[in-house]
Amino acid sequence: MTDQEYRWLLPSAMADPDLPGDRGGGRRRRTARDWIVDIAAFLFAAGIGLLAADTTGSVGNPDVVVFLDQLAGAAACCALWVRRRWPVGLAVVLVVVSTVAPVAGGAMIVALFSLTVHRPFKTVAVVASASLAGALVQAVLRPDPTVSFRASAVASLVIVLLVVGWGMFVRSRRQLVVSLRERARRAETEADLRAEQAQRLAREAIAREMHDVLAHRLTLLSVHAGALEFRPDAPPAEVARAAGVIRDSAHEALQDLRDVIGVLRAPAPVDGSGDDNRPQPTLATLDALVAESREAGMKVTLDHRIDRPADVPAATGRNAYRIAQEGLTNARKHAPGAEVTVTVTGAPGDGLTIEVRNPAPGREVPAVPGSGQGLIGLTERATLAGGRFEHGFTPGGGFRVSAWLPWAP
The missing domain is CATH 3.30.565.10 (Histidine kinase-like ATPase, C-terminal domain)
Incomplete structure (x- = not known):
C-alpha cells in the first residue's frame, strides 16, 4: 500500500495531514486531538531527554558536551512538531542524532512510533534496524559506566521492539476501523441498490397490472364505439347493446383504475408478486x-x-x-x-x-x-x-x- 493510498484510507481524525503530495491546498488544519497528541509526544520526548541529560551529566562528561547534548535534545523535541510532514526523514535524522547525543533518544522513540503508525512495514523495518544499530554504536561511543554493553544492547532491542510493536498495533487498529467503515458504507450502498431494485420491480408489476386490467376494458369500449361509428344504420337493438357494453366497460375500467390507484396509495408496497390489498x-x-x-x-x-x-x-x-x-x-x-x-x-x-x-x-x-x-x-x-x-x-x-x-x- 502506498503512502497516498493509506492517506486516503485513514479516517480524517487519524490521517497524516501533511503527507508528501498533500501540501498546499490539500493540507488539513490541526484539530484539538492533533494538538493534544503533539503536546503529549513533545512532553514524553522532553521527559526522556531530561533523564538522559541527568545521566550524561553525572558520569563526568565535559560541560561543553553536556551543553551540546542538551541543545541537540531540545532541537530534536522541537522537530517532532513536523513529524507529520516528514515522518521518514525526521526519523532517520533523529536516529543519527541520538547515536551521538543520548538526550535525543526520547524524540527518536516518538519519531519511530509515528513512522510505524503511518508508513508500511518495509520502511519501518529499515529505520528500526538503523536505530538499533545506532543504539549499539552509542553504547560504544558514549558508554554508561553503570550499565554493561550487553545490558545496553538488550535494553535497546526491547525498546525498539516495543515501540514498533505498539505502532503496528495502532496502525492495524486504524486499518480495521477503516475496513469496518468501508464495509458499513458498502452495506448501505447495497441496501440502497436493493431498495431501488425493489421499487423498479414494483413499478414494473404495477405497469403490468394496469395494462392487463385496463387494456381489456378499454378494448371493449373501443371496439363497440368503432362499430357504432362504422355502422350508423345498425338496428336499434344492436346500438343499444353496444351502448350498454360501452357504458359497462367504461364503468369497469374506472373501477379498475381506482383499485390500482388505491394500491399505489397503500402504505404496504407491492413486492412484485401482485399480492396487494384488492381481490385478485x-x-x-x-x-x-x-x-x-x-x-x-x-x-x-x-x-x-x-x-x-x-x-x-x-x-x-x-x-x-x-x-x-x-x-x-x-x-x-x-x-x-x-x-x-x-x-x-x-x-x-x-x-x-x-x-x-x-x-x-x-x-x-x-x-x-x-x-x-x-x-x-x-x-x-x-x-x-x-x-x-x-x-x-x-x-x-x-x-x-x-x-x-x-x-x-
Missing part, C-alpha cells in the same frame, strides 16, 4: 372472463380441462388468467368476429398450460393502434413465475399465444 383473479374466475367476452359479442370457446381449478396455486392461476385476458384482448382488437379458442390443461407436477388461438379475420380489419407492451408484459410475467411464453402467427394466418407455468405437486 384466479383460474376459477376464467369462466367469468369468457362469459364477459361473450356478452361483448365475441365468439369464445373454452376448453377447460382442469377438474378442480381451486386447487391451482393462486399466483399460477392469476398469471394464467392475465394471459387469457390479454389473448382475448388481442383477438378482439386484431381479429374481430373470429372465433377464439381458450384451452387450459395441466396437472400438479406437470405444470399448467394455457393457449389462446384465433383464426385469421374473415374481413379486412381497420388498423388498431398497439405498442406490443402486452406481449412483452406477458413474457415477463411468465419468466418471473419460472415458466415460458410463446406467441406468433399460425400457418393459416391466425394468431396464437401459449404459456407454460410451473405447478408444484
Whole structure:
C-alpha cells in the first residue's frame, strides 16, 4: 500500500495531514486531538531527554558536551512538531542524532512510533534496524559506566521492539476501523441498490397490472364505439347493446383504475408478486372472463380441462388468467368476429398450460393502434413465475399465444 493510498484510507481524525503530495491546498488544519497528541509526544520526548541529560551529566562528561547534548535534545523535541510532514526523514535524522547525543533518544522513540503508525512495514523495518544499530554504536561511543554493553544492547532491542510493536498495533487498529467503515458504507450502498431494485420491480408489476386490467376494458369500449361509428344504420337493438357494453366497460375500467390507484396509495408496497390489498383473479374466475367476452359479442370457446381449478396455486392461476385476458384482448382488437379458442390443461407436477388461438379475420380489419407492451408484459410475467411464453402467427394466418407455468405437486 502506498503512502497516498493509506492517506486516503485513514479516517480524517487519524490521517497524516501533511503527507508528501498533500501540501498546499490539500493540507488539513490541526484539530484539538492533533494538538493534544503533539503536546503529549513533545512532553514524553522532553521527559526522556531530561533523564538522559541527568545521566550524561553525572558520569563526568565535559560541560561543553553536556551543553551540546542538551541543545541537540531540545532541537530534536522541537522537530517532532513536523513529524507529520516528514515522518521518514525526521526519523532517520533523529536516529543519527541520538547515536551521538543520548538526550535525543526520547524524540527518536516518538519519531519511530509515528513512522510505524503511518508508513508500511518495509520502511519501518529499515529505520528500526538503523536505530538499533545506532543504539549499539552509542553504547560504544558514549558508554554508561553503570550499565554493561550487553545490558545496553538488550535494553535497546526491547525498546525498539516495543515501540514498533505498539505502532503496528495502532496502525492495524486504524486499518480495521477503516475496513469496518468501508464495509458499513458498502452495506448501505447495497441496501440502497436493493431498495431501488425493489421499487423498479414494483413499478414494473404495477405497469403490468394496469395494462392487463385496463387494456381489456378499454378494448371493449373501443371496439363497440368503432362499430357504432362504422355502422350508423345498425338496428336499434344492436346500438343499444353496444351502448350498454360501452357504458359497462367504461364503468369497469374506472373501477379498475381506482383499485390500482388505491394500491399505489397503500402504505404496504407491492413486492412484485401482485399480492396487494384488492381481490385478485384466479383460474376459477376464467369462466367469468369468457362469459364477459361473450356478452361483448365475441365468439369464445373454452376448453377447460382442469377438474378442480381451486386447487391451482393462486399466483399460477392469476398469471394464467392475465394471459387469457390479454389473448382475448388481442383477438378482439386484431381479429374481430373470429372465433377464439381458450384451452387450459395441466396437472400438479406437470405444470399448467394455457393457449389462446384465433383464426385469421374473415374481413379486412381497420388498423388498431398497439405498442406490443402486452406481449412483452406477458413474457415477463411468465419468466418471473419460472415458466415460458410463446406467441406468433399460425400457418393459416391466425394468431396464437401459449404459456407454460410451473405447478408444484
